[in-house]
Amino acid sequence: MARKFKVVFDRERCKGxxxxxxxxxxxxxxxxxxVNAKGYCPAMITEQEKCIGCxxxxxxxxxxxxxxxxxxx
Amino acid sequence: MKAVFKQTQGMLPVSTSYCPGCTHGVAHRIIMETxxxxxxxGKAIGVAPIGCSVVAHQFMNVDMCESAxxxxxxxxxxxxxxxxDRIVYTYQGDGDLASIGMAxxxxxxxxxxxxxxxxxNNGIYGMTGGQMAPTTLIGQRATTCVxxxxxxxxxxxxxxxxxxxxxxxxxxxxxVALNSPAHIRKAKKAVRRAFEIQQxxxxxxxxELLSTCPTNWGLTPxxxxxxxxxxxxxxxPLGVFREPEVK
Numbered sequence: 001m002a003r004k005f006k007v008v009f010d011r012e013r014c015k016g017x018x019x020x021x022x023x024x025x026x027x028x029x030x031x032x033x034x035v036n037a038k039g040y041c042p043a044m045i046t047e048q049e050k051c052i053g054c055x056x057x058x059x060x061x062x063x064x065x066x067x068x069x070x071x072x073x
Numbered sequence: 074m075k076a077v078f079k080q081t082q083g084m085l086p087v088s089t090s091y092c093p094g095c096t097h098g099v100a101h102r103i104i105m106e107t108x109x110x111x112x113x114x115g116k117a118i119g120v121a122p123i124g125c126s127v128v129a130h131q132f133m134n135v136d137m138c139e140s141a142x143x144x145x146x147x148x149x150x151x152x153x154x155x156x157x158d159r160i161v162y163t164y165q166g167d168g169d170l171a172s173i174g175m176a177x178x179x180x181x182x183x184x185x186x187x188x189x190x191x192x193x194n195n196g197i198y199g200m201t202g203g204q205m206a207p208t209t210l211i212g213q214r215a216t217t218c219v220x221x222x223x224x225x226x227x228x229x230x231x232x233x234x235x236x237x238x239x240x241x242x243x244x245x246x247x248x249v250a251l252n253s254p255a256h257i258r259k260a261k262k263a264v265r266r267a268f269e270i271q272q273x274x275x276x277x278x279x280x281e282l283l284s285t286c287p288t289n290w291g292l293t294p295x296x297x298x299x300x301x302x303x304x305x306x307x308x309x310p311l312g313v314f315r316e317p318e319v320k
Contacts, residue, residue: 006074017094017287022295023254040093056254058078062098063089068078 004071005053007045013065014042020057020066026050029057083109085134090125094294096251096284097126100193103261104164105133107268117160118152120145122174124166125199133164143174146181149188160271161188168198171207171231178237185242185276189267192233195284196305203289207231210308215289230308234281238314244276246314250283250306252298259311275317283309 014036020043021029028050031041043065045051051068058066083105091097108117114135121129123142130137140148145163153161170178170192178190197215198204205215205222208230212221222230234248245267249260260282267278283305285297292300 005077013088015088015093017294019094019294019298022298038088053077054254055078059254059257060099062091062093062095062102064080064084064098064102066078067076067080069074070077071074 003053004049005051006048006069006071007051007057008067008069009043009045010063010065010067011036011042012038013063014040015063016040016042017062018043019060019062023056023060025054025056026052081106081109083114083134085132087132089132090128092286092288094285094287094297095125095199096195096282097193099251099257100164100191100260100282100284101126101129101132103257104162104191104264105135107261107264108135108160111265111268113160113268116158117162118156120149120152120161120163122163122165122169123200124169126164126166126193127200129164143169143172144177145169145174146177146186146188146190149190150181150184150186153186153188157187160268162268162271163188163190165190165192166199167192167194167196167206167208168201171233175207178233179240182237182277182279183240183242185244187271187274187276189271189278189280191264191267192279192281193284194233194281194305194309195286196230197286197289199286199289203286208233210304213304214291232309234279234309234314237279242277243279243315244317245270245278246281247279248281248283248309248311248314250301250311252283252285252301256311270317273317281309283311
């Protein structure tokens with residue numbers, strides 16, 4: 001069975017720099033149109049099931065805003 | 074659900090003061106993750122510089138000390154000598170280390186002081202508004218060289234790793250970049266190696282991290298990452314410049 005991952009963004013820590021979006025190999029990260037308390041458009045994941053758990057987004061995130069979990073069978 | 078990427082306890086749960094996309098955040102995180110993984114968070118003492126990262130002590134969850142501009146290596150020397158059982162590191166930018174603090178870093182390296190230095194090289198003065206730094210590339214624009222740096226007026230950019238590698242004191246010198254997930258993983262390995270060599274008491278360890286400054290470069294964060302790859306890495310080659318001798 002394919003492994004399933006869940007990417008969790010901290011909306012309030014995100015500054016909308018789009019680095020995660022640009023390095024996502026599956027291109028499933030988009031910027032929200034709603035702003036957070038600081039006025040940035042935070043990142044969010046569009047198609048969770050397509051995530052391969054490569055951790056590129058969390059590795060390049062300068063704001064410690066991304067955590068990745070794997071669903072256990 | 075099991076966590077495959079969990080945020081480290083080494084970073085305090087606050088938002089950093091850095092601009093969006095600034096790789097200071099990445100550098101902070103990989104240093105703190107390494108200390109966390111090595112179980113050294115309670116044992117490490119950091120020395121913060123002057124520059125954008127002057128407030129690093131508000132984000133790093135270890136004991137920290139502030140230093141006068143460029144004098145972090147002198148402060149770290151004292152802390153490491155008084156507390157030889159602690160892990161001591163300095164975190165310095167290029168304006169701090171390569172300009173005003175050049176004498177301190179060269180002499181600390183020459184003496185082979187047993188602390189680690191993390192040198193953030195983004196080729197510009199960030200906090201003060203994008204002035205030319207000693208590491209600004211030829212042709213790169215800054216607010217004090219609006220048509221680009223020229224060799225005639227400012228000389229060539231300083232290569233600190235190569236300069237320190239001419240000394241006998243340092244045990245480990247490596248240059249890494251923070252412009253892609255692969256480079257960041259390599260950078261983290263270099264940080265770990267520096268702390269391991271310090272733990273073994275082999276001498277001065279130095280890691281240069283090529284970084285971006287999207288705000289003062291006038292680029293978006295993803296474009297700044299590309300600019301670093303295309304312009305900085307050819308002039309500042311990545312690699313190990315000094316390794317401890319295997320006995």
